[in-house]
Amino acid sequence: MTGIELRSLRKTYSGNDVLHGLDLTVTPGEFLVLLGPSGCGKSTLMRMIAGLEAVTTGDILIDGRRVNDIEPRARGCAMVFQNYALYPHMSVSQNIGYALKVAGVPKAERQARISAVAGSLALTDFLDRKPSQLSGGQRQRVAMGRAMIRSPRVFLYDEPLSNLDAKLRVAMRLEIRRLHQKLGTTTVFVTHDQVEAMTLADRIVVMNAGRIEQVGTPSEVYQHPQSTFVAEFIGAPGMGLVDAIADPKRGVLCLGDGQEVRFDAARWPDLPHGAVRLGLRAEEIGITAHPSAHTVMARVELIENIGPHRHAHLSLSGCNLIAQVPNDFALQSGAQVAIGFDMAALQLFDPATGRRHAGQNVPLAERIAATV
Amino acid sequence: MNKRATFSNSWLAAALLLPQLLLVFIFFYWPSGEALWWSFTLERPFGGGNEWVGFYNYLSVLQDSRYWGSVRVSVIFAIAASALSILLALMLAVFVDRRMRGHQILKTGFFLPYALAAPAVGLAFRFIFAPDAGLIAGINRVFPGLWNPALDGNDALTLIILAQAWSLVGYNFIFFLAGLQSIPRALLEAGAMDGAGPLRRVWDLQLPLLAPTLFFLLVINITDSFVNSFGIVDIVTSGGPARATELMVYKVYTDGFQGKDSSLAATQSVILMVLIMALTFVQFRFIERKVHYN
Numbered sequence: 001m002t003g004i005e006l007r008s009l010r011k012t013y014s015g016n017d018v019l020h021g022l023d024l025t026v027t028p029g030e031f032l033v034l035l036g037p038s039g040c041g042k043s044t045l046m047r048m049i050a051g052l053e054a055v056t057t058g059d060i061l062i063d064g065r066r067v068n069d070i071e072p073r074a075r076g077c078a079m080v081f082q083n084y085a086l087y088p089h090m091s092v093s094q095n096i097g098y099a100l101k102v103a104g105v106p107k108a109e110r111q112a113r114i115s116a117v118a119g120s121l122a123l124t125d126f127l128d129r130k131p132s133q134l135s136g137g138q139r140q141r142v143a144m145g146r147a148m149i150r151s152p153r154v155f156l157y158d159e160p161l162s163n164l165d166a167k168l169r170v171a172m173r174l175e176i177r178r179l180h181q182k183l184g185t186t187t188v189f190v191t192h193d194q195v196e197a198m199t200l201a202d203r204i205v206v207m208n209a210g211r212i213e214q215v216g217t218p219s220e221v222y223q224h225p226q227s228t229f230v231a232e233f234i235g236a237p238g239m240g241l242v243d244a245i246a247d248p249k250r251g252v253l254c255l256g257d258g259q260e261v262r263f264d265a266a267r268w269p270d271l272p273h274g275a276v277r278l279g280l281r282a283e284e285i286g287i288t289a290h291p292s293a294h295t296v297m298a299r300v301e302l303i304e305n306i307g308p309h310r311h312a313h314l315s316l317s318g319c320n321l322i323a324q325v326p327n328d329f330a331l332q333s334g335a336q337v338a339i340g341f342d343m344a345a346l347q348l349f350d351p352a353t354g355r356r357h358a359g360q361n362v363p364l365a366e367r368i369a370a371t372v
Numbered sequence: 373m374n375k376r377a378t379f380s381n382s383w384l385a386a387a388l389l390l391p392q393l394l395l396v397f398i399f400f401y402w403p404s405g406e407a408l409w410w411s412f413t414l415e416r417p418f419g420g421g422n423e424w425v426g427f428y429n430y431l432s433v434l435q436d437s438r439y440w441g442s443v444r445v446s447v448i449f450a451i452a453a454s455a456l457s458i459l460l461a462l463m464l465a466v467f468v469d470r471r472m473r474g475h476q477i478l479k480t481g482f483f484l485p486y487a488l489a490a491p492a493v494g495l496a497f498r499f500i501f502a503p504d505a506g507l508i509a510g511i512n513r514v515f516p517g518l519w520n521p522a523l524d525g526n527d528a529l530t531l532i533i534l535a536q537a538w539s540l541v542g543y544n545f546i547f548f549l550a551g552l553q554s555i556p557r558a559l560l561e562a563g564a565m566d567g568a569g570p571l572r573r574v575w576d577l578q579l580p581l582l583a584p585t586l587f588f589l590l591v592i593n594i595t596d597s598f599v600n601s602f603g604i605v606d607i608v609t610s611g612g613p614a615r616a617t618e619l620m621v622y623k624v625y626t627d628g629f630q631g632k633d634s635s636l637a638a639t640q641s642v643i644l645m646v647l648i649m650a651l652t653f654v655q656f657r658f659i660e661r662k663v664h665y666n
Contacts (some may be wrong), residue, residue, distance in 0.1 A: 052561050073567035083557035089580045098576075099566035146566070 001028030001077070002063050002153040002186045005050060009058035011044055011210075015123050015344065018044050019210045021058065031180050031187045033199040035205035037233070042190045043158055045207070048189060050077050073273075078152035082159045084143040086131040093118070093127040096145040106144065117145045137168045144179070155187040161196060173199060194234050198222065206230045207254065224347070226353045231279045231347065239279045240321035246276040253278060258315035259296045264343055268359040269340065271348065276357070279347035282311060285323035287331065291338035300335045393495055400435060410638035417632040429639040438615065439623070439640070444599060446620045449533055454593035457537035461544030466574055468545075469552040478548070487541030490603025497535040498608050520604070525616025528609045532617055535604045536597055544589050551585035552578060554614060589654040630641065 001168060004026040011019040019041045026032045033113055035041040047053040049060060049070035051291055060067050065076050078099075086095050093114050094101075100110045101327045107246055117239070121141040131139055140160065147155060150264040157309045191197055196216045197204050206213040206229070206310060225231035231239035244253040244261070251265040253276065260279070265271065288295060298316040303325075313330060314321040316339070348357040383464060411429050413422040433439050464482050468475045487492070500506050503520040512519055521528040555578060563573040579586075602621050605611060610628060613620035618626070628637025 050565060052564065071569075072561075072564045073569075077565065079562070080563045081558045083558055085562040086561070087559065087577060089583075098563075098568075101578075102567040102572060146562070152565075166393065170645060331648065 001184065002189070004154065004186065005059075005061040005064075006045075006049075007059040007061070009045070009048065009060065010056045011041070011053065012056040017210060019048075022056040022212055024205060024212065024215070026186060026188060027283045027339065028186055029184045030190065031177075031202045032148045033191060033197040033204045034200075035191055035194060035200035035204050035233075036206060036213075038192055039209075040207040041056055041210040042192075042205075042245065046156050046158055046190045049154070050079050051074075051075050057097040062218045072106065076153035077156050078147035078150050078154070079156040079158060080140075080143045080147050080160045082162060084131070084139045084160075086139060086142055086146075086161075088131055088227050091130060092123060092134070092142050095131065095322065096123075096149055099146065099150045108298055111355050113149055117323060119212055120148075121145050121300060136164050137172065140164060140168075140172055140173075144176075146177070148183075153187050157187065157189040158207055159190055161191070162193070169196075176200065179282045181209060194237065198234075208233075212315075220345070223345075224356070225279070226356050228277060228279070228349045228351075231349070231356075235281060237282055237322045239281050240285070240319070241349070242280070242316055242319040242321060244317075245274065246271055246348070247273060249273070255296065255317035256319075257316060261293065261296055261341070263346060266358055266360075271357055271359070275351050277349040277351045279349055279356075280321065280341055281345065282322045282324040284342040284345040285314075285321060286340045286342075287312060287323055287325055287337050288340055289338070292340075297336055298339050300331060300333050300337055303333055305333060312337075379486055383614065394641045406612075407641050407645075408636040410635050411642045413635060415613075415638070417635040419633065425635075430633050430643075432638060433639050433643070438618075441615060442618045442620050444531065445616065445618060448620055449529065449536070449601065450594045450597035453535045453536040453540070454590060455599050456533065457540040457593060458544055458589055459538065461541045461589075462582075465548035465552055466578070468549055470570070482545045483542040485539055486546075488539065490539060491607045492536050493539045494532075494604040494607030496537070497531060497604075501531050501534075503660070521613075523613055525613055528613060528617045532601070532604050532608050535608060536601055538638050539604070541598060544593065547585050547589055548582065551582045555581050587658060588655070591651055591658070595655075596649050597647060597652075598644065621622050 004024075006022050006024040008015065008021040008023060010020060010021050022045065036042045036047060036112075044053060048055055049062075051067070051070065053067045062075055062077075067315055087098065090098065097110050097114045100113060105113075114124075114127070115124065118127055121144060123138065123141055126134060126138060126142075131142065134142065143160065146271060160176075161172055164172060173196060176189075182354075189197075189200060201218055203215060203217055204221050205215050208229050214221055214230045216224075216226075221230060221234050225234060225239065226243055231241065242250055242255065244255050248265045248268070248271045251262055252260040253263050254260050291297065296316065298314040300312050300320065301315050303311040304311040304313070305327075309327060310325045310331075311328075312323045312325045313324055314337075323341075331337070348359070349355065350357060390585075396533050410422075412426060414421045414425050414426060453522075461482075464478075468479050468482070489494075497559075501508060501519075501521065503509065503512050503522070508519045519527055521531045559577060559581075560573055568576060599621055601619055602625065605617055605619055605622045606625075609617040611622050620640065622639045624637050624644065627633050627640065631637075
């Protein structure tokens with residue numbers, strides 16, 4: 001199994017930094033997803049690993065060997081391209097077998113390996129067709145077959161599902177995950193779709209503007225986003241952010257409109273007095289018919305029906321929040337409602353840097369038990 | 373949706389079409405018709421009367437070994453010049469497509485020869501390859517008589533082939549470059565990931581995908597070599613030495629305007645016309661059924 005290591009990797013296009021010195025380790029056998037909005041440098045990073053882009057400064061190591069100046073073909077990576085990049089003049093079997101042909105593998109062995117790969121991807125009936133005669137999903141599988149046949153040390157996927165329709169995307173996602181479970185090959189997968197990232201990844205690398213915002217398992221990234229960027233980017237909908245002034249001595253967060261939220265100040269013993277940003281996920285906000293000392297008032301702007309539940313878009317002291325509401329809960333847009341938060345899930349961010357106030361990650365109940 | 377302009381007044385439409393129709397008629401259909409008529413008659417050199425002879429002219433042309441000599445030279449010329457020009461243009465286009473240093477300037481530079489008139493090209497080649505004062509003069513001094521287009525028929529043919537190929541390179545180059553740039557970059561990257569080096573990628577990926585362009589250019593180049601080579605031949609060799617470079621189109625000129633045998637010249641030009649029509653037909657058939665990937 002193969003590991004990849006990036007050491008202060010930088011990429012500059014005509015004087016502009018695209019990647020600002022990244023450090024990252026991909027552990028052997030891992031499924032790593034590079035996630036970020038378009039233009040964040042995730043594809044560039046993958047293409048540098050593949051050898052399709054030159055490294056400006058820094059090092060790329062595959063299996064401990066520096067590969068900066070090594071040709072793509074010698075790096076042992078196979079790549080699935082966004083538009084599949086199938087050779088239009090070659091049949092499916094020629095497409096899949098091209099790497100072997102270039103490598104000079106004898107024809108008999110080539111045929112055997114092509115039919116093995118085609119069989120595992122349900123492509124056996126299409127081996128003589130040209131790519132133009134295939135559906136999107138079939139083309140996608142040919143592209144995967146072309147990568148698989150070389151038994152590469154590393155799989156690279158460059159947004160491979162973005163050209164498929166929604167249903168096929170889910171099916172192919174499963175297939176990719178299944179392939180990884182079967183082969184256990186180290187995989188780097190680029191996407192801008194956070195659902196894809198959450199479902200596929202062992203670890204997610206969230207990237208923004210050429211920097212790594214956070215590296216973590218899907219649940220780490222979802223539950224403990226290290227920055228407001230990650231908080232808003234991950235999850236559908238993303239985390240709602242509300243500006244406030246923290247008053248740790250009194251144990252309250254003062255919202256802009258004068259309302260106050262009591263919070264567990266003991267969880268953030270080092271929190272200074274001053275501006276903070278509250279982070280709350282939709283499922284951690286409850287709307288209640290009974291205002292109390294633990295609730296604040298917000299205005300319902302809009303209600304979206306999702307299916308299993310509804311999303312209420314709220315305005316709380318001028319900031320936008322989304323709350324998850326059961327379908328049978330009576331609610332009208334324009335109404336003033338009382339909302340309460342799951343305080344154990346509350347995240348606080350520094351508005352100046354965007355970084356998360358770490359605090360202690362001890363669940364509330366245990367800390368209450370300790371003080372009693 | 374019908375995007376054609378429609379005229380309720382058909383006289384206006386006719387009036388607008390008239391100038392173009394007149395031009396085509398006067399400069400193409402009339403002379404062509406006249407040539408066709410002359411090829412079946414014996415025409416007096418200075419006009420005034422003619423005599424219907426049926427296929428006599430065609431028979432005498434086709435039985436003339438000098439005519440077949442010019443056909444042979446024309447075919448060699450067309451194939452060699454087209455192949456050479458296409459090969460050179462393809463090489464240049466591949467280099468420019470790889471974005472080597474200075475490719476922007478070179479792109480314009482490589483296209484420029486196409487802007488030159490054939491006689492200018494001919495004159496330049498005549499001087500550059502002059503046996504006593506040109507580029508090869510130095511070699512000729514060491515090996516006397518190695519290169520002399522004025523005496524050696526093969527040298528002369530080589531020279532006009534070079535000139536014709538050179539004048540077509542620019543045109544071919546632009547088509548090849550456009551073709552190469554329309555190949556998605558990801559395809560070549562996939563090739564690189566599959567282990568193919570640059571040359572292998574040219575051979576396995578770029579060339580097959582350029583096949584439609586290649587075929588189109590081959591037909592255009594051969595057609596051009598048959599009909600547009602007059603300027604070069606006239607300036608560089610005047611068909612000599614000893615008819616070694618007398619291409620079909622040049623023989624039409626010498627027989628008609630120097631030999632004053634209008635009927636024989638007309639017959640040859642009709643044969644040439646039929647040949648060009650056949651080539652054009654092949655090309656149209658091909659463009660209609662153009663190979664489309666994806």
